[in-house]
Amino acid sequence: MTPQKVLQNFQRCSNWEDKYLYLIELGDRFCILPLNEQTNDHKIRGCQSSVWITLTPNDNLIHLAANSDAAIVKGLLALIIIAYDQKSRQQIAEFDIDAWFEQLGLTQHLTPTRSIGIATIIKQVQLMSNV
Template sequence: MSLPASASEALAAFATAGAWEQRARLLMQWGERLQPLSEAERCDANRVQGCESQVWLVAKVQDGRWQFRAASDARLLRGLLALLLARVEGLSAQDLAAVDLADWFARLGLARQLSPSRSNGLNAVLQRMRELTLRAL
């Protein structure tokens, strides 16, 4: 399965980042790329359960390809969400089901920085994405 263009861009960007400080700065920059959610979209129905921080996720499908938008109240998590969205952008429900979150963040060189609670939260976001795609079938 080939990567979305934004995922390839993320891999290239993080490949050049050396120390954790550079990666953290890059992570914050990626978080700033998230399209803001409206107040109406920041509702309980769009809130992802299983995250320590507040995370909201909205989805739409266009021509069988999924587009997600997300927001969080935590800066570092916004960056991680942006990288997750880059990985899943435009995937079909079938391809989304095959995404390996741990492998993706390892390829970015961020696996060691994912605490168990952050990892669980990102897995909850990915699981919510999969639920939304299945509901649409």
Template sequence: MSNLPHHPFGTEISLSDLSNRLSQAQGWEAKNRLLVQLARELPEFPVEMRDNEHRVSGCESQVWLWLERKDDCYLLAADSDSKVIKGLLTLILAAYHDKSATDIQNFDFTAWLNELGLQRFLSASRGNGLKAIVTHIKQHSNM
């Protein structure tokens, strides 16, 4: 395996874990605080991966994404220069890390954000940035 940073999202911290934790956080401030705490659980992203090849276009903040296929699943790592975006990346990692191409294609990230009550708190630029990241992951897993 490559030098992909190991993280707990999608494996030890599942979608249902995050759904439960976020549904218990009342209001945007509590949810935002939780996202920032989750962001702290992401490992240091290798400096050599912070390049244009790994940068996701369409995001206002800088976002780097690494995807690697291993057997029938896709492994992901991500980072951002924004703490809030980094927290939102943990949701993307929980949704798509260590999943099959079919699982990735079939998961509706926007619907999940709506279920969690997060979509209404996202600015247009953050929402568009998340959409760009998810689109990138789906396109890559569809190759």
């Protein structure tokens, strides 16, 4: 799955209810973090929902795994995974995730609290990957 493919799929959705359902589907598909890794060491602070992220380097690429206890947040985490997983630090630094979220139309459809939480998660992932 690529960011461009997600954008195409979002554009095929006829309304925001369909987009949210697609987001939830992405979360179920991409947010697979074993329970034994859902620990305080991997928990992201500053989010209303519980969010766990692991980030491990593998042959100059970053492997990102995440999970949440909230369906929409899992979907948003799936987008971050699609954007950053199996990418180099340089690719992560160069990808404008804010512009991509804007293209998806997410910016105006997220509550302020959720927007702040997602920004916190993105910043944490970027810090963890040293970009």
